[in-house]
Amino acid sequence: MVDAFTELDLPLADRREGKVRISWTLPRDEAGERRLFVTTDRLSAFDRVLAGVPYKGQVLNQLSAWWFERTQDIVANHALGAPDPNALVARCAKPLPVEVVVRGRITGVTDTSLWGMYSTGERVLYGHRFPDGLQKNTPLPKPIVTPTTKAEAGGHDEPITVAEVTERNLVEPALWSQVTEVALALFQRGVEIGDDAGLILADTKYEFGLSPDGDLLLIDEVHTPDSSRWWVAETLEGRLAAGEEPESLDKEVVRRAYAELGYTGHGPTPKLDESVWTQTSDRYIDAYERITGDPFVAGNQPVAPRLIQRLREAALL
Ligand SMILES: Nc1ncnc2c1ncn2[C@@H]1O[C@H](COP(=O)(O)OP(=O)(O)O)[C@@H](O)[C@H]1O
Ligand SMILES: [Mg+2]
Known part of the structure; x- marks a missing residue:
């Protein structure tokens, strides 16, 4: 290497x-x-x-x-x-002080992931009501926006509801409604282009900012394996049927390797192979x-x- x-x-x-x-x-x-x-x-x-x-x-x-x-x-x-x-x-x-996460599927390995919380019986997450009977890694009724506050260095991002973004005056209402609309359209574009490539965009995170003229800008990175969960479509059904995790093109491999060692981000980091x-x-x-x-x-x-x-x-x- x-x-x-x-x-x-x-x-x-x-x-x-x-x-x-x-x-x-x-x-x-x-x-x-x-x-x-x-x-x-x-x-x-x-x-x-x-x-x-x-x-x-x-x-x-x-x-x-x-x-x-x-x-x-x-x-x-x-x-x-x-x-x-x-x-x-x-x-x-x-930069706007929120990270705009869009999710098309219910997934995750940690306790605080969408699946982690849903599987312990919670049905209202990020202010969205979830139906009973969802299976891990399957599509949500429709893609949802789940914002998190941007943590200072070393801190962990805090999940908030779509309504809290404006209630806490993090983003002004008209701008926030533009942001959520744009984020869902970007996600749709990612899903479509992924589909042509045999990939599933399970979820992703966007960051937005305002230019000096006050224009909304997509900043940071977009639809990369760091900001997104990309799954291989071809092997998904077979894997889910066998009770296995999706074949992912992102750092889920690393997250999962840690999860198998019981590490969820607290305490000393174990060494991986x-x-x-x-x-x-x-x-x-x-x-x-x-x-x-x-x-x-x-x-x-x-x-x-x-x-x-x-x-x-x-x-x-
Ligand atoms: N166009 C931009 N103007 C100002 N800040 C930006 C812009 N694009 C990205 N950023 C910020 O720069 C940082 C990018 O570095 P990164 O390593 O991804 O940071 P982080 O540790 O926060 O993920 C992020 O804090 C992001 O919000
Ligand atoms: Mg970053």
Whole structure:
């Protein structure tokens, strides 16, 4: 395996460190305030960074770019250009303080997942009433929006109802209604394109922001295996019938490996077998190829010197 790309230092201002992305302010141009987002190979689960997975950053960055292009008729987005396989130049936005999760299926492995709560008998979740008799991993009557507040670094996101978003003045009502409408339309687009690729989009998370002009922008990443659960359609029915979990193209492999060890995000993180990480790298690449229908072309390694070279060529450094 090649080395994972997990750290980068650039001589740019206002560095911000996310769990997966590092971003910096770029000098403004005619597009206004811009930020450079570099997607690393870091893998986060249970709200913490657990490992580096080779090529994951490139997959996420290029897959998001692919989806931004294919959803811009629904909502404007922050993407301006990709100077390197791991980098995105984006419009600077003021992020809305909620993560907009859309779910088409009832699933999850942790106690706080939709399935976890439903299976213990709860029938009102995120303010939505659920019918009796739903089976794990099957479709919901229709896709629903289940917002969570954005936690500060190290904290866990808190689930809230659709109504609480406006009751708590997190987002102004007219804007929130636009956001939920857009999120459901984006999800529908993801389901349709996935369907053509033999994939099922079980659920996903969107982030939105406001441009300096006050326009709604889709920001962050979209329909990647990090923000979404993608399942292989062909094997789903057989697996569910056999009482097995779906074949997923996302970090569910990692989440499940931890769940099998009884780890749900609390206390010290147990060590997983090396094969979990190689398989995860292959899965991310597989996801890219299945969704886009294009072969994945690995960028030159190691990532950091290549990226710096590309940024210089693009006159960003
Ligand atoms: N266009 C944008 N303008 C400002 N902030 C953004 C934009 N796009 C994404 N972000 C923020 O940058 C961060 C991306 O890094 P990431 O590693 O995904 O963070 P996190 O640990 O919060 O998931 C997120 O906090 C996201 O809200
Ligand atoms: Mg993120």
